[in-house]
Every structure is written in C-alpha cells, then in structure tokens.
Amino acid sequence: MIYLVEDDRDISEMIIILLTEFNLDVKSSSTLSEFRRLIAKGTPDLILMDIMLPDGNGIDECKELKEGDDFKNIPLLLMSAHAQSKLVVQECPADGFIPKPFDIYDFMAQVNNQLSKAS
Amino acid sequence: MIFEQLVKESPLAMYTCDASGRVTFFNAAAAMLWGREPELLKEYWCGSWKIYYPDGRPMDLDSCPMALTLKHGKPHVGEEIVIQQPDGEFRSLLVYPSPVFDENKVLVGAYNTLVDITDKKSSDEKHEILSAIVESSDDAILSKGLDGVIRSWNAGAQKIFGYTEEEMIGKHISVIIPPRLISEEEVIISNIKAGNKIDHFHTVRMHKDGHEIEISLTVSPIKDAFGNIMGASKVARDISELKKAERQAYQFAKRQTLLNSIGTAISEKLDVKEILQRVTDATTEITGAAFGAFFYNTYDESGESFMLFTLSGAPREAFEKFGMPRNTAIFHPTFSGEGIVRLDDVREDPRYGKNPPHYGMPAGHLSVVSYLAVPVISTSGDVIGGLFFGHPEVGVFKAEHEEILASIASQAAVALDNSKLFEEVMALSEKKDEFIALASHELKTPLTSLKGYLQMLQKEKGSKMAEFFVDKSLKQLDRLGALIGDLLDVSKVEAGQLQFNFEFFDFHKIVKDIIETFHYNTTSHQISFSGPEEELIVWGDQQRIEQVIINLLNNAIKYSPNAQEVFVELQKKEDLAILTVRDKGIGLTTQQQKGIFKRFFRAEGVAHIAGLGLGLYISKEIIDRHEGSFIVKSEIRVGSEFGFSIPIKNVEG
Numbered sequence: 001m002i003y004l005v006e007d008d009r010d011i012s013e014m015i016i017i018l019l020t021e022f023n024l025d026v027k028s029s030s031t032l033s034e035f036r037r038l039i040a041k042g043t044p045d046l047i048l049m050d051i052m053l054p055d056g057n058g059i060d061e062c063k064e065l066k067e068g069d070d071f072k073n074i075p076l077l078l079m080s081a082h083a084q085s086k087l088v089v090q091e092c093p094a095d096g097f098i099p100k101p102f103d104i105y106d107f108m109a110q111v112n113n114q115l116s117k118a119s
Numbered sequence: 120m121i122f123e124q125l126v127k128e129s130p131l132a133m134y135t136c137d138a139s140g141r142v143t144f145f146n147a148a149a150a151m152l153w154g155r156e157p158e159l160l161k162e163y164w165c166g167s168w169k170i171y172y173p174d175g176r177p178m179d180l181d182s183c184p185m186a187l188t189l190k191h192g193k194p195h196v197g198e199e200i201v202i203q204q205p206d207g208e209f210r211s212l213l214v215y216p217s218p219v220f221d222e223n224k225v226l227v228g229a230y231n232t233l234v235d236i237t238d239k240k241s242s243d244e245k246h247e248i249l250s251a252i253v254e255s256s257d258d259a260i261l262s263k264g265l266d267g268v269i270r271s272w273n274a275g276a277q278k279i280f281g282y283t284e285e286e287m288i289g290k291h292i293s294v295i296i297p298p299r300l301i302s303e304e305e306v307i308i309s310n311i312k313a314g315n316k317i318d319h320f321h322t323v324r325m326h327k328d329g330h331e332i333e334i335s336l337t338v339s340p341i342k343d344a345f346g347n348i349m350g351a352s353k354v355a356r357d358i359s360e361l362k363k364a365e366r367q368a369y370q371f372a373k374r375q376t377l378l379n380s381i382g383t384a385i386s387e388k389l390d391v392k393e394i395l396q397r398v399t400d401a402t403t404e405i406t407g408a409a410f411g412a413f414f415y416n417t418y419d420e421s422g423e424s425f426m427l428f429t430l431s432g433a434p435r436e437a438f439e440k441f442g443m444p445r446n447t448a449i450f451h452p453t454f455s456g457e458g459i460v461r462l463d464d465v466r467e468d469p470r471y472g473k474n475p476p477h478y479g480m481p482a483g484h485l486s487v488v489s490y491l492a493v494p495v496i497s498t499s500g501d502v503i504g505g506l507f508f509g510h511p512e513v514g515v516f517k518a519e520h521e522e523i524l525a526s527i528a529s530q531a532a533v534a535l536d537n538s539k540l541f542e543e544v545m546a547l548s549e550k551k552d553e554f555i556a557l558a559s560h561e562l563k564t565p566l567t568s569l570k571g572y573l574q575m576l577q578k579e580k581g582s583k584m585a586e587f588f589v590d591k592s593l594k595q596l597d598r599l600g601a602l603i604g605d606l607l608d609v610s611k612v613e614a615g616q617l618q619f620n621f622e623f624f625d626f627h628k629i630v631k632d633i634i635e636t637f638h639y640n641t642t643s644h645q646i647s648f649s650g651p652e653e654e655l656i657v658w659g660d661q662q663r664i665e666q667v668i669i670n671l672l673n674n675a676i677k678y679s680p681n682a683q684e685v686f687v688e689l690q691k692k693e694d695l696a697i698l699t700v701r702d703k704g705i706g707l708t709t710q711q712q713k714g715i716f717k718r719f720f721r722a723e724g725v726a727h728i729a730g731l732g733l734g735l736y737i738s739k740e741i742i743d744r745h746e747g748s749f750i751v752k753s754e755i756r757v758g759s760e761f762g763f764s765i766p767i768k769n770v771e772g
Contacts (some may be wrong), residue, residue: 081563
C-alpha cells in the first residue's frame with residue numbers, strides 16, 4: 001500500500017494510474033490533515049509526499065515522521081517541481097527525492113527500490 | 120724743526136690766518152680736505168670752496184668760525200660746519216679756530232684745526248635711522264646677551280608683550296617664554312653661539328597678563344667689534360592673525376573635502392538609512408555641533424509628529440526616552456519647510472518654552488543652547504523631515520553654516536528621491552523574480568502529468584506512426600521542461616539563491632555519460648571525445664556541472680547546423696580540469712563574444728535558432744561558483760570553442 005500526498009488533482013490522478021499499471025495499491029490525500037487521519041488508521045509500505053501542500057510543508061512533515069517513533073521506518077519519497085534533490089534530502093532524512101516532471105521509469109525504479117527495502 | 124714737520128705732515132687739517140683774516144699757511148691735509156689750495160694772502164678765513172651751516176644754509180665767509188674768532192678775538196671751538204668740495208662732495212667738520220696774540224695782547228692771527236666728522240655723522244645718521252626703524256616697527260625687536268638677559272626692548276615689544284622697556288631691561292628672556300617651552304631658549308642660545316641664525320620659527324610666547332601669543336621668531340647673532348658673538352637680536356612677529364587665517368583656510372579646505380565626499384557618498388548610496396546617517400554625521404561635524412539628528416516627518420493622530428531616524432554625536436538612549444519633538448512653535452518652521460532656524464541661544468527665543476507639558480526642554484534632555492534646524496525638502500516639494508543640531512555653548516552656529524547646510528540638504532533630498540525610485544525598481548525586480556519562480560513551478564505541474572501519460576502511451580506500443588508521434592511529443596516535452604528549468608534557475612541566480620551541493624565526483628565519467636546520451640538522441644552530429652581515459656576526481660556540484668556540459672553541447676549542435684561534428688576534449692593541467700567543446704558552426708564576432716554571458720543575450724542573425732539566451736548566463740554562474748573560469752575562442756563562419764576549467768581539489772584535502 002502506498003500513501004500519496006499530492007494536492008494537484010491531475011498529477012495525483014496520473015500517479016495513481018501509473019502505480020495501478022504496475023499493480024500497486026495507492027491511497028491519495030490532497031492535504032496533510034487528510035494524510036494524518038489516514039495514517040492514524042493504518043500504516044503504508046511507502047509514502048509519496050509532495051513538498052508544496054496547502055496546509056503545510058512536506059519537508060517539515062517528513063522531519064516529524066522520521067523523528068517520531070511511530071512512522072520513522074516507513075520509506076518516504078519527497079516530490080517537487082522546486083528544489084534540487086540532494087539539497088532537499090539534506091534538509092530532512094527522506095529516503096529519496098523525485099523531481100517533477102519525472103521519467104516514469106525513474107519514478108518506478110525509486111518506488112520499487114523503497115518497497116523492496118521495506119519487505 | 121720737529122713741530123714744523125708735525126704740523127706740515129699731520130693728517131689733521133690745519134691752517135693759519137693773519138689778523139685781517141688772510142690765509143697764511145695750510146697743511147697738505149687741509150688742502151685735501153678742502154679739495155683745493157687757496158691762494159695765500161689772497162683768500163680770507165678759510166680755504167673751502169663753499170661753506171654751509173649744519174642745517175644746510177649757506178654760510179657767508181665772514182660768518183665762519185675763523186672769521187668770528189678773528190673778529191671777537193675769542194676761540195670758537197667745537198663748532199660744526201659743512202663744506203663743499205669743488206667736486207661737489209660735502210664734508211662735515213668740527214672746527215677749532217683760536218686767536219694768537221703777541222706780548223702786547225695784540226691780535227696777530229689765528230690757527231684752525233679741522234676735524235672731518237663726515238663718516239661719524241653718517242654713521243650717526245644711520246644709527247638714528249635704524250633706531251627710528253626699530254622704534255616704529257610693529258614687530259618686537261629686542262636684543263639679549265648670551266646669558267639671556269635683555270639689553271634692548273622696542274615699542275613693538277611693548278605692544279606685543281605688554282612690558283615696558285624699563286620693566287624688561289636687565290630681566291631674563293624667559294619671562295616671556297611659557298614654562299613648557301623653556302627648553303627652546305637653550306636651543307636658540309646654542310644656535311646663536313654657533314653663529315647660526317634662526318629664521319621664522321613659529322612658536323608661542325607669553326604676554327604680561329599671562330595669555331599666550333603665537334609668534335614667528337627670527338634670531339640673529341650680534342658680534343662685537345672683534346667679531347665675537349656677544350648676544351642675539353630677536354625679531355618676533357605676532358602671527359595670531361596669520362595663524363587664524365591659516366586655520367580658517369584649513370577648515371575651509373577640510374569642509375570642502377567633507378562636502379565633496381558627502382556629495383559623492385550621497386550620490387553613490389541608494390539606501391535611505393545610509394544616506395541619512397552619512398548626512399547627519401557629516402553635517403554634525405561641519406557645523407561643530409555637539410549632536411545632530413534627522414527627524415522624519417510623519418503624521419499621527421495627535422497631529423504632526425516626527426520619528427527619530429538618524430543620530431550623530433549622542434547615543435540613541437539620550438533621545439529615546441522623550442516623546443518625539445512635536446509641532447511646537449520652535450519646531451514649526453522646520454517641519455513646515457519654511458526655512459532654516461539658527462539661534463545663538465534657544466532659551467532666549469520668544470517661541471521657546473511655551474508649550475506643555477515641558478515648557479521648554481524636558482528635564483534630562485541633552486543641553487541645547489545653540490540651535491540650528493534645516494528642513495529637508497524633496498524635489499516634489501514635500502518636507503521629508505528636518506536636520507537638527509544642538510550645542511551646550513552659546514553662538515556656536517554661524518551664517519556660513521546655514522549656506523553649507525542648505526546645499527547639503529538639497530543634495531540629500533535628491534539622493535533620497537533617487538533612493539526611493541531605486542527601491543521601487545528593486546521591489547519591481549523582486550516581484551518579477553518571484554513571479555518567474557512561481558510561474559516555473561506552475562508550468563511544471565501540467566508538464567508532470569503530460570509526461571507521465573505520454574510515457575505510458577509509449578509503453579502501449581501502438582502503430583509505428585503512433586510510436587513516432589509519441590516519441591516526438593516526448594522530445595518536445597523535455598525541451599519545454601528544460602526551458603522552464605532554465606527560467607527558474609535564472610530567477611534564482613538573480614536572487615542569489617542558486618543552491619549548490621558540493622561533493623567529489625568523477626568528471627571523466629560524467630562527460631562520457633553525457634556524450635553517450637547525446638549519441639542516443641542526436642542524429643545530426645557526431646560527438647567525439649579526446650583526452651586521458653582515466654578517472655578524474657573533482658570537487659563540485661555534479662548536477663550543475665552536467666548542466667553546463669549539456670548546455671555547451673546543445674549550443675555547439677544548435678549553432679553549427681551545417682556541420683556534422685562536435686569535438687569534446689578533456690584535459691588535466693596542473694590543478695585544473697579543463698573541458699573544451701568545439702564546433703564548426705557560425706561562430707561569433709568579437710562583439711558578440713563580449714556579451715554572450717549576459718542574461719537573455721542572443722547573437723544577431725540567430726532568430727531562427729530557438730532559445731531564450733539563458734544557458735550561458737546560468738553556466739557562467741555555475742562555473743563562477745566553482746571558482747573556475749570560462750574560455751571562449753571563436754571565429755565568425757569558422758567555428759567556436761567553449762571551454763571551462765574547474766579546480767581539482769585533492770581527495771585528501
């Protein structure tokens with residue numbers, strides 16, 4: 001199960017289709033508060049989180065998740081049209097970074113890589 | 120007879136006359152003195168060509184002393200007469216005619232001795248003239264012995280130092296020397312003893328009433344008849360006025376320099392606070408104020424009020440505890456821009472002290488007696504605020520200060536206006552950069568889904584045509600993505616926010632990888648590599664360096680549409696890694712070469728070649744940040760060579 005946190009409807013839709021194509025389950029939220037409600041109910045195998053969200057910053061949320069005990073072991077990939085990958089990863093201990101726009105094969109490689117680590 | 124010889128050859132002029140006055144004998148000296156030889160027994164009373172009284176009146180021959188002696192039978196000794204020699208020369212003489220009587224007391228004649236006192240007289244005259252000069256001089260002229268005791272003291276010395284001649288003769292010169300300068304006397308004396316003159320030595324001496332006078336001193340040795348130095352003559356000139364003028368000139372020059380520097384500084388600076396601080400500091404200094412402040416004109420509910428903006432000469436705490444100066448009568452002219460207010464003593468002005476709650480200065484306020492206030496008015500006529508200066512002493516500020524301040528205030532106003540404009544431009548520029556950043560982000564959003572769907576479409580494997588079209592579309596998408604990425608980078612460069620992530624990476628490897636990618640994607644050109652086939656570790660931001668290499672390769676291909684080859688060379692030279700990309704394309708003129716790294720630069724005649732002109736601008740920024748440099752060589756219609764070098768840092772270092 002993958003939790004996707006992305007506020008843009010079109011991108012969200014495309015990613016869901018993509019992941020489904022590769023036989024992966026995905027639940028999406030468009031805000032951080034939605035995401036927190038979801039994760040309280042059940043933990044995913046991977047989190048895909050956009051940085052620019054309407055009610056918060058993906059980087060800060062990542063820091064929180066990784067610093068707390070409950071969710072720090074869930075692999076988390078940050079996405080953004082903005083910042084450069086390595087710099088973002090420095091700011092918080094995400095497991096990877098996906099720049100937008102992305103190549104779907106690179107995208108899937110990263111996703112599968114993180115999922116295989118979890119299992 | 121010896122006596123006869125004595126008289127004949129005496130250097131003193133002597134002659135004799137008989138009882139009736141006829142010259143009976145004269146010696147050689149007399150002839151020389153007269154300048155002629157009188158005819159014996161023919162001429163009367165004296166042998167001079169012409170005689171005069173000492174005051175210049177001609178003397179009748181029969182009134183000359185010799186004639187009178189014979190007439191009265193009495194000697195007329197020691198009288199002075201003037202004779203004129205035939206060649207015109209005058210001589211002053213003292214004459215000693217004496218009658219001679221026989222045994223029967225009958226007059227038989229007279230003898231006369233003439234003493235030539237011409238030289239002595241002229242010397243005396245000279246002395247008198249010199250004395251008159253000394254006495255009438257405004258300078259102090261005095262003389263002292265080598266022991267420092269004063270021997271002479273002129274009227275000028277009395278005027279300058281206050282002591283009379285009687286008071287000073289016999290006293291030591293140190294009476295007029297300030298105690299701290301007493302060692303000067305020793306130096307002067309030792310110079311005098313060595314025969315040296317001291318010329319125009321500027322120093323300080325003391326008046327009788329104790330106040331100090333700046334003087335210019337000239338001291339010369341005085342020699343006695345034997346040539347031994349026996350004392351010194353001193354001429355002292357009061358140079359207080361001269362010094363005052365010098366100081367004024369210096370002040371003026373300093374002020375001009377300060378004004379010029381303010382002028383330059385004002386026109387250079389564009390930050391409001393900085394301009395005002397400089398102006399406040401400089402004007403406080405120029406006016407000699409104890410403190411100066413610029414108050415900014417704002418409005419509040421209670422009416423006009425003023426914010427303290429910049430302060431000079433006093434700490435902020437000295438002002439901050441008081442309310443801001445309100446629109447009281449004293450301050451009104453400044454804040455309404457009416458004009459400059461200058462008061463020698465603010466306490467005496469009728470406008471002062473009328474307003475509650477303080478009725479004057481609040482207790483504890485820095486003491487202000489001299490007051491000067493200048494409005495600062497913008498070119499549009501608004502009163503921006505006012506410059507205020509204070510000093511605890513009376514009458515510190517002069518009319519000339521008003522002029523200087525008026526000119527500085529208007530310069531400052533112009534600078535402030537400029538700075539406002541500049542700030543507006545900066546704000547606009549920032550807005551533009553913000554917009555670009557936002558736009559790039561927004562543009563990337565639809566690109567993301569577009570790319571995703573196209574790639575998924577590609578996977579679907581439709582007809583050959585479908586595959587072809589999808590392929591083409593994806594290429595365009597990538598181009599679009601690159602363009603937007605460049606725009607974003609440019610706005611970051613402008614904002615100084617381009618971020619880098621430095622690490623060690625293999626330069627050789629990334630060059631080869633990029634070339635391979637180009638092989639895969641580019642059919643128009645063949646890209647060849649030359650250089651050592653070995654690892655080349657450098658310290659830098661790999662992604663950014665890749666960006667530069669890609670930019671150079673893209674340019675090489677884009678600008679050589681009629682060629683088929685692009686050459687890439689990698690070199691290691693000492694501690695530099697150098698990459699060069701060479702094409703056989705349209706080349707650049709020298710003029711174009713100068714401008715290529717500028718933002719949005721596009722060479723002329725390349726409108727048919729796509730691009731925004733951002734690539735090299737960003738590439739240069741990247742290389743600059745790596746402390747490397749760009750090298751460009753080009754020849755129009757022959758081709759171009761673009762290269763950059765980055766330092767190789769030791770893996771250990």
